[in-house]
Amino acid sequence: MTKQKAPFGQELKKLLEEKKLVLGTERTVKLLKKGGLKKVIASKNCPEQVLKVLDRYTSISGVELQKVGYTNERLGTLCKKPFLISVIGVLK
Numbered sequence: 001m002t003k004q005k006a007p008f009g010q011e012l013k014k015l016l017e018e019k020k021l022v023l024g025t026e027r028t029v030k031l032l033k034k035g036g037l038k039k040v041i042a043s044k045n046c047p048e049q050v051l052k053v054l055d056r057y058t059s060i061s062g063v064e065l066q067k068v069g070y071t072n073e074r075l076g077t078l079c080k081k082p083f084l085i086s087v088i089g090v091l092k
Helices: 008-017 025-034 048-061 072-078
Strands: 021-023 037-042 064-067 087-091
Touching (some): 008 021, 025 087, 048 064
Antiparallel strands (some): 037 087
16 A cells, blocks of 8 residues: 655645755755755745746755745745745755
């Protein structure tokens, strides 16, 4: 029997409760350079310039870059924050 993957919203809430999320481009890129992340999540309306930087560093470090179908406004809501979130890093 294969393990079924949880919907993205539930997965995000679980990671938020476990304090395994880093919010924001600057903090995420800094941790990518240090090798402290296992995954990077980008909103569907993440700026192209930011995506290029993320793509570069994730490919160098071998970390998965997941582009989700949510806007930065929706990601902010899912993370229970009163601001927009375009980039989320998942800690190792």
